[in-house]
Amino acid sequence: DAGVTQSPTHLIKTRGQHVTLRCSPISGHKSVSWYQQVLGQGPQFIFQYYEKEERGRGNFPDRFSARQFPNYSSELNVNALLLGDSALYLCASSLTGTQNTEAFFGQGTRLTVV
Amino acid sequence: AQSVTQLGSHVSVSEGALVLLRCNYSSSVPPYLFWYVQYPNQGLQLLLKYTTGATLVKGINGFEAEFKKSETSFHLTKPSAHMSDAAEYFCAVSDTGGFKTIFGAGTRLFVKA
Numbered sequence: 001d002a003g004v005t006q007s008p009t010h011l012i013k014t015r016g017q018h019v020t021l022r023c024s025p026i027s028g029h030k031s032v033s034w035y036q037q038v039l040g041q042g043p044q045f046i047f048q049y050y051e052k053e054e055r056g057r058g059n060f061p062d063r064f065s066a067r068q069f070p071n072y073s074s075e076l077n078v079n080a081l082l083l084g085d086s087a088l089y090l091c092a093s094s095l096t097g098t099q100n101t102e103a104f105f106g107q108g109t110r111l112t113v114v
Numbered sequence: 115a116q117s118v119t120q121l122g123s124h125v126s127v128s129e130g131a132l133v134l135l136r137c138n139y140s141s142s143v144p145p146y147l148f149w150y151v152q153y154p155n156q157g158l159q160l161l162l163k164y165t166t167g168a169t170l171v172k173g174i175n176g177f178e179a180e181f182k183k184s185e186t187s188f189h190l191t192k193p194s195a196h197m198s199d200a201a202e203y204f205c206a207v208s209d210t211g212g213f214k215t216i217f218g219a220g221t222r223l224f225v226k227a
Contacts, residue, residue, distance in 0.1 A: 040220075
């Protein structure tokens with residue numbers, strides 16, 4: 001069975017550019033969450049989506065946005081990239097997004113902003 | 115607001131020795147508590163979680179953790195370390211809604227032969 005898949009695995013962008021990261025959840029999972037993990041730190045919550053609706057948002061600027069599609073896949077968009085946006089971006093999927101169901105993480109997308 | 119503090123950014127043990135990774139949390143509501151493991155260049159894998167009920171939680175790979183409300187702690191233990199346990203470990207807390215999970219800064223476990 002396929003786990004959570006994220007694409008691309010790595011990418012390099014220039015300051016000021018825009019980036020789109022993609023996540024495909026495990027089949028049957030309706031909730032997707034996004035996290036930013038800066039080197040040497042724990043993951044920071046960015047968004048959670050369930051049934052295509054935003055259910056939670058972390059303390060990130062409006063440059064960060066996301067959406068979930070009818071097939072439950074998701075995109076994370078970051079505009080006007082800053083050097084500080086360099087991080088591992090993790091996607092997690094779960095059946096319902098509540099803590100009664102386990103969240104499964106993808107391997108992440110490593111974003112480098114130069 | 116919820117928060118997690120992991121004591122010790124690095125812990126080193128000998129193979130076969132006890133593993134103890136410390137985690138203290140802050141929460142204004144009954145918390146859900148988690149331990150995750152992260153191997154290099156990989157995502158996070160759930161080791162165990164506490165929701166309600168029994169305070170001693172057993173997880174995968176021989177790990178367990180005990181929820182102590184009076185101490186606001188959720189320390190992770192394993193009786194005998196194995197070389198394959200070398201990884202980064204994260205403690206996390208969320209509210210019962212589960213919409214937002216707060217992670218600690220992580221503890222890197224080194225296992226010496």
